[in-house]
Amino acid sequence: MIKIISEWIIPILVFIIPFYGIIKNVKVYEVFIDGAKEGISVVVKIFPALVAMLVAIGVLRASGALDLLGKFLMPLTNKIGMSQELVPLALIRPLSGSGALGIATEIIKTHGADSLIGKMASAMYGSTETTFYVLAVYYGAVGIKKMRHSVISGIFADIVAILSCVFYSRLFF
Amino acid sequence: MINYIWFFMIAIGVLVGIINGRMAEVSKAIIDSAQTAVAISIGLVGVMSLWLGIMKIADKSGLTDIIAKLLKPTIMRLFPDVPKDHPAISAMIMNISANILGLGNAATPFGIKAMEYLQELNKKDSASNAMCRFLVINTASIQLIPTVMIGIRASLGAKNPADFVIVSVLSTSTALVAGLILNKYLEKMPIFKE
Numbered sequence: 001m002i003k004i005i006s007e008w009i010i011p012i013l014v015f016i017i018p019f020y021g022i023i024k025n026v027k028v029y030e031v032f033i034d035g036a037k038e039g040i041s042v043v044v045k046i047f048p049a050l051v052a053m054l055v056a057i058g059v060l061r062a063s064g065a066l067d068l069l070g071k072f073l074m075p076l077t078n079k080i081g082m083s084q085e086l087v088p089l090a091l092i093r094p095l096s097g098s099g100a101l102g103i104a105t106e107i108i109k110t111h112g113a114d115s116l117i118g119k120m121a122s123a124m125y126g127s128t129e130t131t132f133y134v135l136a137v138y139y140g141a142v143g144i145k146k147m148r149h150s151v152i153s154g155i156f157a158d159i160v161a162i163l164s165c166v167f168y169s170r171l172f173f
Numbered sequence: 174m175i176n177y178i179w180f181f182m183i184a185i186g187v188l189v190g191i192i193n194g195r196m197a198e199v200s201k202a203i204i205d206s207a208q209t210a211v212a213i214s215i216g217l218v219g220v221m222s223l224w225l226g227i228m229k230i231a232d233k234s235g236l237t238d239i240i241a242k243l244l245k246p247t248i249m250r251l252f253p254d255v256p257k258d259h260p261a262i263s264a265m266i267m268n269i270s271a272n273i274l275g276l277g278n279a280a281t282p283f284g285i286k287a288m289e290y291l292q293e294l295n296k297k298d299s300a301s302n303a304m305c306r307f308l309v310i311n312t313a314s315i316q317l318i319p320t321v322m323i324g325i326r327a328s329l330g331a332k333n334p335a336d337f338v339i340v341s342v343l344s345t346s347t348a349l350v351a352g353l354i355l356n357k358y359l360e361k362m363p364i365f366k367e
Binding site: 005007009010013014017018020021024026028031032033034035036037038039040042043046047050051053054055056057059060061062063064065068092095096099101104105108109113114118119122123124125126127131134135137138139141142143144145146147148150152153154156157158160162164165168169172 | 175178179182183185186187188189190193195198199201202203205206207209210213214217218219221222223224225226227228229230231232233234235236281284285288289291292298299300304305307308309311312313314316318319321322323325326329330331332333334335336337338339340341342343344345347348349351352353355356359360362365367
């Protein structure tokens with residue numbers, strides 16, 4: 001079932017969305033071209049962060065520092081069933097979206113996109129938001145100074161998301 | 174914040190490299206990593222363009238409105254403290270719908286608009302309960318089509334670039350429910366009063 005959904009999701013979306021567009025009289029081809037134009041600029045925007053984070057993680061890995069951190073956190077990561085490789089990603093995710101993307105990319109590249117760790121990293125990146133950025137932008141926009149309980153609730157949601165990722169990944173992959 | 178983190182990642186890496194005598198490996202890793210970023214980005218351009226094209230069709234054909242219609246009853250129940258016909262409701266719905274479709278750039282303006290409307294009801298510099306709830310929903314926002322990650326996985330040779338979506342959607346849903354429950358509990362506590 002899971003296998004079928006994950007194999008079908010891309011072709012179905014690529015079919016259903018233009019199909020619905022045709023029904024609604026949208027000029028699907030022209031609109032597609034217009035949207036696709038933005039692809040390069042999105043990548044251009046991501047690229048510098050990708051370089052910065054791939055290099056930083058590359059240094060940590062090649063020097064042996066990542067192994068040290070992993071050994072240090074082993075008691076904790078073993079308890080929750082999380083691979084130590086994912087610790088840096090979990091730590092950076094709420095702080096920087098592009099940074100987390102860089103780290104996730106490095107993990108996927110090192111362990112393979114179809115490995116358990118690679119899939120966990122992908123799901124982890126996809127399931128949490130840049131909590132601190134969201135809080136700063138939205139409260140900043142309307143001049144709110146006291147964020148009250150939203151900070152704790154937001155971080156709690158991040159922790160739950162990361163633990164759930166580990167749990168569901170082990171269940172499904 | 175991220176400035177210090179990035180700096181310390183490199184500083185610690187170099188220091189440990191010196192101690193372990195692995196400077197040759199570190200040196201190679203630095204150059205290789207920078208080049209890897211180029212290879213990944215080139216692979217990403219194609220997939221990103223594809224999804225942005227498809228999502229533009231979704232946007233233009235009003236698919237966002239359908240999701241908005243489906244979400245409306247839930248949002249109204251989640252925000253009993255916001256009047257039913259207040260524009261804050263529709264701005265929040267549009268924000269959440271755009272997030273679900275992975276239209277991050279479209280979601281933020283709606284989100285800020287929603288905050289402005291919520292602030293009209295609030296009028297203080299301390300966040301209202303509704304604002305906190307709205308932001309928890311935003312920090313744990315479900316994304317059905319995580320375009321960037323699908324692109325990255327595709328460019329790194331995944332057999333099935335979208336296979337993680339089920340896990341990520343389930344995890345976010347769990348986090349969303351957990352976040353909202355804690356939020357509801359905390360909003361009544363005296364230390365967090367408005």
